[in-house]
Amino acid sequence: MRLTALDEPAEGLGLKRGQGLAEARAMYPKIDVVEEDEAADLVLLEAIADWCDRYTPLVALDGRDGLFLDISGCAHLFGGEDALLKEVLDRLLQMGFDARGAISSSPGLSWAACRYGPGGVIAEDKTQDVLAPLPVDALRVDETTISSLHKLGLKRVTDLLRLPRAPLARRFGAYLLLRLDQALGANEEAISPRRPVAALSAERRLAEPVEAEEHILHLTGQIAASLTSGLEKRGAGGRIFELVLFRVDGRVFRIRAGASQPLRDPKRIAGLFSERLSAVQDDLDAGYGFELLRLNVLQHEAFKASQNDFTGQHQSTVSLADFVDRVSARLGADCLQVAELRQSHIPERAEVFMPAIAFWTVKQKVDEIFAFLPKTSRPLRLSVIPNPWRPLPQPCRTGLRSVFAGAGLFMKSCVPRARNGFRPNGGLMRRMWKSGIIFAWKAKLAAGFGCSAKAITIAVIQLQPGGFMVSSHERRTKFLRDRCQDQLLLPGGGCKT
Amino acid sequence: MAPGATAQETLFALREQIARLEGKPVPALAAAEQARSAIVPEGQEAKSLHSRLPFGIASMDDALEGGLPLDALTEIRSLLMGDAGAASGFVLSLAAYIKAKDTGEAPLLWISDVFATQEAGIPNACGLRQFGLETRDVLFASPRKLEDALWIAEAAVASGAISATILEIRGNLKHFGLTESRRLSLRTKAAGRPLFILRHAAEEEASSALLRFLAEPAPASERRLLDGSVLGGSIGHPVFRLTLEKSRNPAPLSFLLEWNSRDRQFSLVRQTGEAFSRPKPAAHSGAGIPALADRQDRPPAMGTVLAFERAS
Numbered sequence: 001m002r003l004t005a006l007d008e009p010a011e012g013l014g015l016k017r018g019q020g021l022a023e024a025r026a027m028y029p030k031i032d033v034v035e036e037d038e039a040a041d042l043v044l045l046e047a048i049a050d051w052c053d054r055y056t057p058l059v060a061l062d063g064r065d066g067l068f069l070d071i072s073g074c075a076h077l078f079g080g081e082d083a084l085l086k087e088v089l090d091r092l093l094q095m096g097f098d099a100r101g102a103i104s105s106s107p108g109l110s111w112a113a114c115r116y117g118p119g120g121v122i123a124e125d126k127t128q129d130v131l132a133p134l135p136v137d138a139l140r141v142d143e144t145t146i147s148s149l150h151k152l153g154l155k156r157v158t159d160l161l162r163l164p165r166a167p168l169a170r171r172f173g174a175y176l177l178l179r180l181d182q183a184l185g186a187n188e189e190a191i192s193p194r195r196p197v198a199a200l201s202a203e204r205r206l207a208e209p210v211e212a213e214e215h216i217l218h219l220t221g222q223i224a225a226s227l228t229s230g231l232e233k234r235g236a237g238g239r240i241f242e243l244v245l246f247r248v249d250g251r252v253f254r255i256r257a258g259a260s261q262p263l264r265d266p267k268r269i270a271g272l273f274s275e276r277l278s279a280v281q282d283d284l285d286a287g288y289g290f291e292l293l294r295l296n297v298l299q300h301e302a303f304k305a306s307q308n309d310f311t312g313q314h315q316s317t318v319s320l321a322d323f324v325d326r327v328s329a330r331l332g333a334d335c336l337q338v339a340e341l342r343q344s345h346i347p348e349r350a351e352v353f354m355p356a357i358a359f360w361t362v363k364q365k366v367d368e369i370f371a372f373l374p375k376t377s378r379p380l381r382l383s384v385i386p387n388p389w390r391p392l393p394q395p396c397r398t399g400l401r402s403v404f405a406g407a408g409l410f411m412k413s414c415v416p417r418a419r420n421g422f423r424p425n426g427g428l429m430r431r432m433w434k435s436g437i438i439f440a441w442k443a444k445l446a447a448g449f450g451c452s453a454k455a456i457t458i459a460v461i462q463l464q465p466g467g468f469m470v471s472s473h474e475r476r477t478k479f480l481r482d483r484c485q486d487q488l489l490l491p492g493g494g495c496k497t
Numbered sequence: 498m499a500p501g502a503t504a505q506e507t508l509f510a511l512r513e514q515i516a517r518l519e520g521k522p523v524p525a526l527a528a529a530e531q532a533r534s535a536i537v538p539e540g541q542e543a544k545s546l547h548s549r550l551p552f553g554i555a556s557m558d559d560a561l562e563g564g565l566p567l568d569a570l571t572e573i574r575s576l577l578m579g580d581a582g583a584a585s586g587f588v589l590s591l592a593a594y595i596k597a598k599d600t601g602e603a604p605l606l607w608i609s610d611v612f613a614t615q616e617a618g619i620p621n622a623c624g625l626r627q628f629g630l631e632t633r634d635v636l637f638a639s640p641r642k643l644e645d646a647l648w649i650a651e652a653a654v655a656s657g658a659i660s661a662t663i664l665e666i667r668g669n670l671k672h673f674g675l676t677e678s679r680r681l682s683l684r685t686k687a688a689g690r691p692l693f694i695l696r697h698a699a700e701e702e703a704s705s706a707l708l709r710f711l712a713e714p715a716p717a718s719e720r721r722l723l724d725g726s727v728l729g730g731s732i733g734h735p736v737f738r739l740t741l742e743k744s745r746n747p748a749p750l751s752f753l754l755e756w757n758s759r760d761r762q763f764s765l766v767r768q769t770g771e772a773f774s775r776p777k778p779a780a781h782s783g784a785g786i787p788a789l790a791d792r793q794d795r796p797p798a799m800g801t802v803l804a805f806e807r808a809s
Contacts, residue, residue, distance in 0.1 A: 319656045319657055319658040320603065320604070320656070320658035320659075322656065322658075323652060323653060323656040323658050323659070324636075326652060327638065327649055327652065330645075330648075331640055331641075331645055331649070334639075335638055335639060335640055335645075335649075336636055336637070336638050336649075337636070337637045337638075337639070338632070338633065338635070338636055338637070339620065339622035339625075339632050339635065339637065340622070340632065341622050341623065341626070341632055350621075350622070350623050351621060351622035351623065353637070356636055359633075378621055378623040378624040378627060379582070379618075379621055379624045380582065380585060380586055380589065380620065380621060380624040380625060380628060381581070381582065381585065381617055381618035381619060381620055381621055381624070382618045382619055382620075382621045
């Protein structure tokens with residue numbers, strides 16, 4: 001076991017990172033050692049990265065203890081690079097973190113400068129001066145390369161800069177030179193941001209933190225109004241919005257809300273969040289208030305500007321979209337669904353439920369034309385869970401009769417009609433269907449249910465010997481037990497007795 | 498003369514107001530609205546006059562005072578979970594009928610609570626289509642809690658963008674009492690959009706619904722051929738056995754109603770002897786489900802049950 005991190009008093013004692021725990025204990029028996037929790041460290045680093053979103057949308061994690069911030073075009077918002085760096089470090093210090101930072105034209109140089117050098121803002125022309133005196137460890141290459149460099153007496157970057165490049169590449173590989181070039185800014189290096197950059201975003205910094213929900217909503221409306229011109233310029237309306245709330249103590253909340261139609265109207269955007277906020281109320285702990293609000297448009301689509309016609313028809317589509325948005329924002333997109341027909345003989349495969357919020361934008365008239373329509377009549381409802389029937393001795397005629405007798409049905413005769421239209425389609429259902437033999441029976445049910453004798457088609461899947469599962473198409477035989485004359489629940493068939 | 502006329506005017510105004518509150522058609526009111534709608538051909542006034550949708554069956558329309566109320570709560574209950582098919586079929590046929598008469602593109606909303614979905618099943622798009630409802634015209638909501646269901650129902654009615662709202666619940670729930678139904682009924686009155694409450698396996702309960710039907714399954718009549726004869730042994734259009742339990746009309750009404758999904762029309766079915774020869778059904782597993790814990794409070798049965806003394 002080795003030491004991975006030290007606090008200030010421990011550093012004062014002369015302990016070092018990478019030192020063996022036994023050795024450290026031998027030197028100072030009373031030191032307090034805590035086992036490392038990498039997951040917790042990562043969570044903390046992520047939280048700091050979230051907080052850093054206030055400075056730039058491009059924040060990347062660097063190893064276990066570093067962050068890269070791409071501040072191109074952001075520094076002037078905070079009064080220049082010096083002021084920005086000072087603000088970040090000051091605020092982190094207030095939160096209780098000992099952080100160092102550097103701003104330079106390349107990520108490699110910033111990394112080297114803040115870990116091995118003085119840090120601070122490095123001007124474009126000072127790159128070589130800053131990098132040269134740093135140890136070779138500052139080049140972000142692997143341990144073996146470092147140790148072999150050390151063996152050759154190449155201890156500082158300046159030693160490498162003086163040497164011809166070809167022999168270096170031959171001896172240590174091209175990676176070392178790539179890292180060197182990246183640190184010097186001669187080779188481009190991209191950081192990988194944690195989140196995609198929002199297409200459009202606007203924010204509001206507050207001198208006095210807000211806590212109340214209505215204030216947040218009011219501000220959201222104002223921010224949305226400032227987004228309008230950006231959306232108009234693109235001829236677009238937002239489909240997915242994200243409200244980012246930065247709490248005073250550094251915690252960040254992200255609240256997403258979707259719309260069924262591209263939106264531009266600030267009132268309706270704020271309306272989305274009013275439902276959303278009431279839904280997430282328990283999770284949203286305002287604490288001492290939020291000091292920064294940002295509204296991101298994560299996804300936008302072409303805005304179909306429509307004119308009101310004289311009959312006021314337009315109004316109803318708007319209110320429908322509003323209703324769908326409100327319900328989806330408050331109770332989740334899955335709460336409100338629309339069924340869509342699919343081409344399948346199997347009843348439960350013939351329909352797919354999709355969220356209404358996604359459905360209303362795409363008008364799938366084509367699908368409806370080609371939709372599969374069964375010849376036989378289908379029930380209005382399908383049971384969610386198949387009803388198992390057991391025991392059953394064997395899948396013979398008498399066996400089947402006993403099944404239905406057990407279910408309260410009386411059967412006069414039972415003629416098997418093998419695989420009558422109940423064929424598994426596609427590979428999706430095959431696994432389930434493969435496990436059993438499928439029988440389709442034309443069964444004749446006797447009178448005694450309040451109706452004359454009717455013929456119905458019944459499909460039975462044998463799942464295992466001794467147990468039958470009645471297929472969804474016929475699940476409503478469960479209801480037949482009570483009321484055979486319930487025609488809605490009958491699969492029909494219309495066969496003659 | 499003049500003060501008397503003014504007093505008369507005030508009296509009539511008050512009478513009309515009361516009539517409006519009670520939802521009763523008043524001749525003077527109807528005449529006034531007819532005059533108004535003649536001036537304003539399209540608008541809110543014209544809509545409020547047509548707040549009843551006639552079924553086209555004289556005896557039924559008379560009993561329902563003009564037809565199905567479009568601006569009020571209508572409750573449909575079933576006795577057992579096993580009757581869920583008939584009850585939901587009747588509600589959907591009403592919704593399809595409204596949809597057929599309505600030219601707008603407003604969809605129908607079907608709110609179903611978890612318990613009803615588990616017991617009665619999820620909607621089947623193919624079946625709905627055969628029943629006379631287009632797939633894209635039906636929105637399904639499946640909220641987890643009753644409060645959410647009530648909220649959706651209220652929002653849907655208030656939005657005015659839904660042609661008919663169906664709220665499906667099981668049993669007589671404690672948190673869906675008179676207050677909640679009154680609130681929903683006021684919303685429907687204001688919006689002029691119908692709300693159907695579909696109660697499975699429920700008892701009669703005081704609510705602010707204008708009408709309450711008891712829906713039971715009935716045998717379908719046999720299929721009619723073109724020459725007027727019937728095809729023996731065939732299954733025709735679905736038939737519901739309905740009992741009007743609550744209405745302004747004091748006479749109890751029980752009838753068999755057939756829904757023709759092709760023409761989207763209702764028709765009465767002659768009651769045959771067969772319909773009432775139904776034996777008592779076997780106990781369905783659904784009927785064996787214990788009553789809900791959070792049901793409405795009911796007065797306990799009078800008296801107490803005492804054991805007989807031993808004879809010897």
